[in-house]
Amino acid sequence: MITPRIAIDAMGGDEGVRVTVAGVALARHRHEQLRFTLFGDETQIRAALKNHPNLSKAAEIVHTDQVVTATDKPSQAIRQSRGSSMGLAIQAVKDGSAGAAVSAGNTGALMAMAKLALRTLxxxxxxxxxxxxxxxxxxxxxxxxxxxxxxxxxxxxxxxxxxxxxxxxxxxxxxxxxxxxxxxxxxxxxxxxxxxxxxxxxxxxxxxxxxxxxxxxxxxxxxxxxxxxxxxxxxxxxxxxxxxxxxxxxxxxxxxxxxxxxxxxxxxxxxxxxxxxxxxxxxxxxxxxxxFLGLNGVVVKSHGGADEKGIANAVHVAARLIEExxxxxxxxxxxxxxxxxxxxxxxx
Known part of the structure; x- marks a missing residue:
C-alpha cells in the first residue's frame, strides 16, 4: 500500500512558517501514517522542524524562495505558479506525488492555480x-x-x-x-x-x-x-x-x-x-x-490567520478526503x- 502524502505550502498564511510546521506536526500525531512534502524557504522550514522530531522523520523539503502574497492577483500568481510554494504544492497533486495540497495562502490565487492545473472532474x-x-x-x-x-x-x-x-x-x-x-x-x-x-x-x-x-x-x-x-x-x-x-x-x-x-x-x-x-x-x-470541491484532486484552504490547531484541522480534513x-x-x-x-x- 502506498503511504499517503500531503503537500504543504509552508509559506502561506499570516502566522508564518513556524505555526504552519507546528500545525502539521500536531496533525501527524493523529495520522502517523502520513508523509509530507513542505514547500518553501528551506532555512526557515528546517529551523521550525527542530522543535518537531516526529514530523522531521516524515517530511521532505522542497526549497523555493518564491511566495504568493496576500495582495497578488490570481493572474500574477498563475504567471509564477511553477516556482512558488503554492504552485509547487498544487503541482505535486497533479503529478501524483501527493494525494492532497494544503495552503493558508491567497484564496483567489489558490483557486485559480488549482483549477488551471487540476481541471474539474x-x-x-x-x-x-x-x-x-x-x-x-x-x-x-x-x-x-x-x-x-x-x-x-x-x-x-x-x-x-x-x-x-x-x-x-x-x-x-x-x-x-x-x-x-x-x-x-x-x-x-x-x-x-x-x-x-x-x-x-x-x-x-x-x-x-x-x-x-x-x-x-x-x-x-x-x-x-x-x-x-x-x-x-x-x-x-x-x-x-x-x-x-x-x-x-x-x-x-x-x-x-x-x-x-x-x-x-x-x-x-x-x-x-x-x-x-x-x-x-x-x-x-x-x-x-x-x-475546493469538484477539482480533479484534493486542495484544502486553511484560514490565513489559523493557529497551529487550525492548521492541524485543515490537514486532518485533507487526510480524510484522501482516505475516503x-x-x-x-x-x-x-x-x-x-x-x-x-x-x-x-x-x-
Missing part, C-alpha cells in the same frame, strides 16, 4: 469552495459555494448540492445528508429562477444518497436544520462573513459586559465554564479547512443523476 462545470459552520445541532453544517463563483445557474447549484452531500457523508459520517438551498424565503415561489429550477431538479432526484429539504433562510444557517447548505458564491460569501462577524460581535460584547464592574467580574468567574464552551464552539480554528476518495464518490453520484443535470437543466 467530468460532469462538473465549476469547482466550489466548501467549509464548515458551527450549528446548534449535533454536527457542523457544510456550506458552499463561499466565494469561488459569484454567478451560478441551476445546473451549477445542483452540482454543488451533489458535491456537498458527498463531502458531508465523508467528514460528518452521514449516510443521507439533509440538503437545503439558501434563499430569501422557504416558500416554493421565493427566490430567483435559478434557485427555483435547482430545487425542482433536486426534488425530482430519488436515486442519490441525500435528502433535499427545500429552502433555508440566512437566520437558520446555524440552527442545525440542514447538513449541507447550497448557494451561489456571492450570497454564500456574504453569509460566511456575516456569521464570522456576528461571532466576534457576541464575544466582544460579552467581554465588555463582564469587565464593566466588580459585580460583572464576579459573574464572569461563575460563568467561566459556560463561556469556555462558547469560545470553543465559535473558534474558527475548530472548523478550519475549506475544500472524495473525487471518486462525487463521480459516482454524478453518474447516478447525470441525465437530470445534463439534459433537463441545459434545456432551460
Amino acid at each position: 467530468p460532469g462538473i462545470d465549476r469547482p466550489a469552495l466548501a467549509a464548515f459552520l458551527p450549528t446548534l445541532g449535533e454536527n457542523d453544517v457544510v456550506m458552499l459555494d463561499l466565494g469561488a463563483n459569484t454567478e451560478c445557474d441551476a445546473r451549477n447549484l445542483v452540482q454543488f448540492a451533489i458535491m456537498g452531500a458527498a463531502y458531508a457523508r465523508i467528514v460528518l459520517d452521514l449516510e443521507t445528508p439533509r440538503v437545503r438551498l439558501l434563499n430569501i424565503g422557504t416558500e416554493d415561489l421565493k427566490g430567483t429562477d435559478e434557485i427555483r429550477d435547482a430545487a425542482a431538479s433536486l426534488r425530482g432526484t430519488t436515486n442519490l444518497p441525500l435528502r433535499f429539504d427545500g429552502f433555508i433562510e440566512g437566520d437558520k444557517i446555524g440552527s442545525g436544520d440542514a447538513d449541507v447548505i447550497v448557494s451561489e458564491g456571492f450570497a454564500g460569501n456574504i453569509a460566511l462573513k456575516t456569521a464570522e462577524g456576528t461571532a466576534r460581535f457576541v464575544t466582544d460584547v460579552l467581554r465588555r459586559a463582564f469587565t464593566s464592574s466588580i459585580r460583572s467580574k464576579a459573574g464572569f468567574l461563575l460563568s467561566k465554564p459556560a463561556l469556555h464552551l462558547l469560545k470553543v464552539h465559535l473558534d474558527p480554528n475548530n472548523h478550519n479547512g475549506a475544500v 476518495d472524495l473525487s471518486g464518490r462525487i463521480g459516482e453520484d454524478l453518474a447516478r443523476v447525470g441525465p437530470i443535470v445534463s439534459e433537463e437543466l441545459i434545456a432551460k
